Amino acid sequence: MRPDQQGEAIFLLPDEKLAELLSAIKERGYQLIAPILRDAALCFSEIDGASELPQGLRDAQSPGSYRIKQTASPERFAHASGPTSLKRFLYPPRLKLWQTQRKANAMVFEEPADPPPRYAFIGPRPCDLQAVAIQDRVFLRSAHPDNDYRRRRENALFVAVNCLHPSESCFCSSMNSGPSAKSGFDILLTEQIESEELYYLVQTGTDEGLEILNTLKLKPAADSKKRKAATELKQATKKIERKLDPTGIGPALKERLDSPAWDELENRCLACGNCTLACPTCFCSTVEDHTDLAGEIATRDRVWDSCFQQSFSYVAGGPVRSTIKGRYRQWLTHKLSSWSDQFGTLGCVGCGRCITWCPVGIDLVAEANAICTERQSQNPTKTTIGVSP
Amino acid sequence: MRPEPWRVKRVHKDTRDTFSLELEPENGDPFSFLPGQFNMLYLFGTGEVPISISGDPGQTDAILHTVRRVGVVTDAMGQLRKGHSLGLRGPYGEPWPLDQAENKDIVIVAGGIGLAPLRPALLSIVANRDKYQNIVLLYGARTPDDILYRKDLEKLSAQLDIQVFVTVDRGTANWRGSIGVVPNMIRRAPFDAQNAVAMICGPEIMIHYATKELHRRGLPDEKIFVSMERNMKCGIGLCGHCQFGPYFVCRDGPVFPYSRVEKLLQVREA
Numbered sequence: 024m025r026p027d028q029q030g031e032a033i034f035l036l037p038d039e040k041l042a043e044l045l046s047a048i049k050e051r052g053y054q055l056i057a058p059i060l061r062d063a064a065l066c067f068s069e070i071d072g073a074s075e076l077p078q079g080l081r082d083a084q085s086p087g088s089y090r091i092k093q094t095a096s097p098e099r100f101a102h103a104s105g106p107t108s109l110k111r112f113l114y115p116p117r118l119k120l121w122q123t124q125r126k127a128n129a130m131v132f133e134e135p136a137d138p139p140p141r142y143a144f145i146g147p148r149p150c151d152l153q154a155v156a157i158q159d160r161v162f163l164r165s166a167h168p169d170n171d172y173r174r175r176r177e178n179a180l181f182v183a184v185n186c187l188h189p190s191e192s193c194f195c196s197s198m199n200s201g202p203s204a205k206s207g208f209d210i211l212l213t214e215q216i217e218s219e220e221l222y223y224l225v226q227t228g229t230d231e232g233l234e235i236l237n238t239l240k241l242k243p244a245a246d247s248k249k250r251k252a253a254t255e256l257k258q259a260t261k262k263i264e265r266k267l268d269p270t271g272i273g274p275a276l277k278e279r280l281d282s283p284a285w286d287e288l289e290n291r292c293l294a295c296g297n298c299t300l301a302c303p304t305c306f307c308s309t310v311e312d313h314t315d316l317a318g319e320i321a322t323r324d325r326v327w328d329s330c331f332q333q334s335f336s337y338v339a340g341g342p343v344r345s346t347i348k349g350r351y352r353q354w355l356t357h358k359l360s361s362w363s364d365q366f367g368t369l370g371c372v373g374c375g376r377c378i379t380w381c382p383v384g385i386d387l388v389a390e391a392n393a394i395c396t397e398r399q400s401q402n403p404t405k406t407t408i409g410v411s412p
Numbered sequence: 413m414r415p416e417p418w419r420v421k422r423v424h425k426d427t428r429d430t431f432s433l434e435l436e437p438e439n440g441d442p443f444s445f446l447p448g449q450f451n452m453l454y455l456f457g458t459g460e461v462p463i464s465i466s467g468d469p470g471q472t473d474a475i476l477h478t479v480r481r482v483g484v485v486t487d488a489m490g491q492l493r494k495g496h497s498l499g500l501r502g503p504y505g506e507p508w509p510l511d512q513a514e515n516k517d518i519v520i521v522a523g524g525i526g527l528a529p530l531r532p533a534l535l536s537i538v539a540n541r542d543k544y545q546n547i548v549l550l551y552g553a554r555t556p557d558d559i560l561y562r563k564d565l566e567k568l569s570a571q572l573d574i575q576v577f578v579t580v581d582r583g584t585a586n587w588r589g590s591i592g593v594v595p596n597m598i599r600r601a602p603f604d605a606q607n608a609v610a611m612i613c614g615p616e617i618m619i620h621y622a623t624k625e626l627h628r629r630g631l632p633d634e635k636i637f638v639s640m641e642r643n644m645k646c647g648i649g650l651c652g653h654c655q656f657g658p659y660f661v662c663r664d665g666p667v668f669p670y671s672r673v674e675k676l677l678q679v680r681e682a
Contacts, residue, residue: 121414123499125456129438130417130497166663167648280679307652309645314457321457325413328651335653336643339482343642349681357655364658 033249034241036212038097038221042073044182044210045145047238053143053180056112058105064089065105067112067144076145084190084375087384097221100146100214103190104374108303109151112142113175114158120310122322139174145182150193150374152183152207153200154303160366161306180231183208185252187259192375194265194388200372202259210236213252224252265388269369273360275395280352284394289348291383296329298377298387299354304370307335330354359391413646415454415499420492421474427558429481430525431490432466434474435500442475446507447532448639448667452647453477454499455492459485462644462662464529465503469536475500478528478560504647506667508533508611509637517546517603519631521622523594523614527551527560529639529666530613534564538574546608547574548601552594552618555580556587575602594618598625605630611667613639620677623670636670657682 036044045055049072058065060077070076079094082102089106123132144151159176162169186195186202195201204211209232212223224244227233299305309328314321328335331350336343344350362370371387378386417438424432436442445465454460461483467476481487492498510533518537522530537544549568553559559578569576577597579590590597595618610631612622619638626636642654642661649663657676659665676682 123456125497129419130456130499132414132417132499134414162650165649167650169650280682306650309651309653310460312457312459318457323413323460328645328653330652330655338641338643339480344681346681352681353655356657361655361658365660 032226033244034225034236035244035248036223036225036239036241038099038223040239040241041076041099041223043239044235045073047235048143048145048180048182051180051235053141055145056142057145058100058102060091063091065091065102066107067105067109067147070145081188082190084192084379085384086192086378086386087381089379096216097219098214098216099221100184100212101188103186103188103193104148104150104376106301106376106380108301108374108376109144109147109155110158110303110305112140112144113155113179114162114169114172114306116327118171118325120323120325122320124320125318139171139178141178141180142175143180143182146184147181148184148186148195148374149201149204150186150195150198150372151303152181152204153195153198153372154374155181156207157304157366157368157370157372158306160368161304164366180210181208181228182210182212185211185213185256187214187255189259189263190375190379192265192378193263193373194267194375195373196260196263197265197267197388198269198369198371198373200374202263203256208232213256215248215252215255217248217251222248224248265373265375267359267371267373267388267391272391272395273363273369276356276360276391279394280356282394284390285348285352288351288385288390289346292331292347292351292385293383294331294333294347294350295382296331297380297382298385299329299331300327301376301380302358303372303374303376304358305329309335330357355387355391355394358387413501413648415452415460415501418475418498418500420494420496420498422494423492426478426560430478430558430560431481432476432478433489433492434467434476435498436474437500438497442472443503444472445469445475445503445532447510447536448507448529449503449505450529450647450666451475451477451500451502451504452644453489454501455485455488456498458488460499460645461485461489462504462647464639464666466528466531467535468539469532470539478525478531480525502647504662506665508639508667509609509669510536513537513609513611514543515545515607517608518544518548519598519601519603519608519610519626520547520549520551521594521598521610521612521614521618522549522551523618524553524558525560526612526614526618526639530611531561531564533611534568538568538571541573546603548603549574549576550579550594550597550601551577552579552581552597552614555582556584556589577601593621595621595625598622598629603629608635610636611639612636616641616677623674633671633674634669637667638670638673639666640668640673641666 162172208228358370422434466478645651649660654661
């Protein structure tokens with residue numbers, strides 16, 4: 024919700040009716056996917072209904088650290104993004120591409136014919152929606168569009184939640200992707216708590232969203248409630264301290280491919296690839312071939328890959344990027360610079376996942392800013408925030 | 413991403429570690445392709461590799477690929493015999509700019525297996541000889557025994573309107589030809605730098621020195637074209653492996669005007 028949307032239809036959804044909303048969505052044949060507590064983190068997973076949405080969980084994120092705390096609050100979405108994004112649902116980590124059977128010395132290739140899943144995402148953040156918009160450009164605006172992605176994408180429903188609790192790792196305001204959603208949702212919720220009463224302000228972005236909402240017979244929200252939410256969203260924006268210049272960074276990095284600042288990353292980055300797996304837009308993949316024991320059926324899977332693997336750039340004779348420095352530079356310059364040349368947008372949404380989930384706390388924003396100011400990075404344990412290029 | 417079933421029509425042994433496969437589709441006719449394009453070849457249960465098309469673009473009954481044994485898949489491909497089946501998808505990539513070379517001198521610079529993706533260009537130039545001015549081929553191999561398409565080269569050498577220069581890194585007892593690196597031949601190659609186009613394919617170090625020599629002769633960057641090699645898994649700009657700065661080598665290349673990649677080629681591990 025934005026202040027300039029005051030005129031648009033905004034409805035009031037009491038928390039008691041959230042279950043009704045999710046049931047209505049489920050009845051339309053959707054699988055509900057929402058952030059729930061799994062492995063001590065809030066991860067997008069399948070749920071049966073609203074009762075499975077955790078309450079009172081808060082997250083504390085910083086470079087290399089993620090902690091969940093239980094509070095007495097009834098809020099369900101008072102946290103920032105967890106380690107998983109929608110990527111694993113729309114662009115699965117492992118996908119069977121085809122299988123082939125050897126018949127009388129000839130091969131027959133068959134693609135899987137399973138119907139695509141129908142996912143309803145409950146609780147993706149504005150940055151997550153932006154990430155989907157970016158992956159749309161990667162996979163669909165191509166001479167060879169990814170058919171599996173297209174089918175999953177066309178089938179998906181997005182019930183997004185505006186972000187009132189950005190984490191310390193977040194910088195969506197720099198990347199123009201949050202904390203309020205502007206597009207990409209069917210239904211948009213803003214979670215509100217007022218004298219211990221939990222409710223949501225609801226907007227729709229598509230005809231299907233409106234159709235679903237109409238079944239609930241909601242009342243319009245009072246102006247005072249809209250003002251309260253708008254104020255809180257403004258405050259959320261102010262809480263975001265990490266800053267990156269999205270227009271200056273691309274050209275600046277291109278000019279600094281030889282900067283000595285990259286050298287220092289050779290010693291700090293572990294090349295584990297966590298950042299690329301946590302990133303909601305990183306799309307690199309490889310293929311794996313398997314043969315059955317009889318040697319008659321061979322299958323080919325597409326699996327996520329990471330540019331931090333040495334084998335990633337292997338050509339006859341050796342890898343093109345044998346140093347960690349070279350691989351880190353490839354990743355960072357792709358995200359923040361060459362992505363624009365390829366797809367007309369940066370490959371970063373400011374969700375901060377790569378910062379939180381880096382085991383040694385390397386901070387993309389601090390590194391990019393440090394490289395662009397041609398200055399050596401700070402002490403690795405200390406992060407620099409808000410250095411403009 | 414799904415290959416089509418193709419069949420081996422003929423296998424030629426080119427050198428000690430290099431062979432050529434003539435392929436025909438299991439169903440229908442072969443496609444037409446442009447010189448410099450490549451296909452993804454899949455071997456049952458073993459894997460898939462990008463291989464340049466090295467046949468004559470004018471010949472339509474089979475598609476030729478020249479392969480050097482350098483890894484698991486290419487080694488196994490060396491076992492293929494007539495009638496064996498494999499998967500193929502393509503053709504992919506940007507071709508050599510033969511249209512831009514019309515009415516100009518053409519300098520072809522090739523190193524090792526780098527001659528394979530240039531062969532269709534060479535055959536097309538020969539077939540349309542009157543469209544071009546002087547034609548110079550500069551080719552380098554490791555040893556005389558590693559010289560690729562020897563018969564082709566001997567036939568071209570005999571043709572009075574095409575100049576072929578071959579050099580090797582290491583000679584043998586009965587080699588009386590040139591010994592040295594390919595870029596060194598550029599200095600004396602007979603072409604007019606004011607009206608020429610160069611096409612280069614080979615190891616990156618050779619590309620580096622060849623472009624230096626071409627610059628010294630006065631050939632501008634926009635008239636130099638290079639074919640790049642990078643790891644490729646999809647061939648269609650989706651898997652990310654072949655990225656080179658802003659480019660996907662499979663989709664935006666493999667043939668690039670040197671002016672577009674010159675800066676990146678100077679960066680270590682770009």
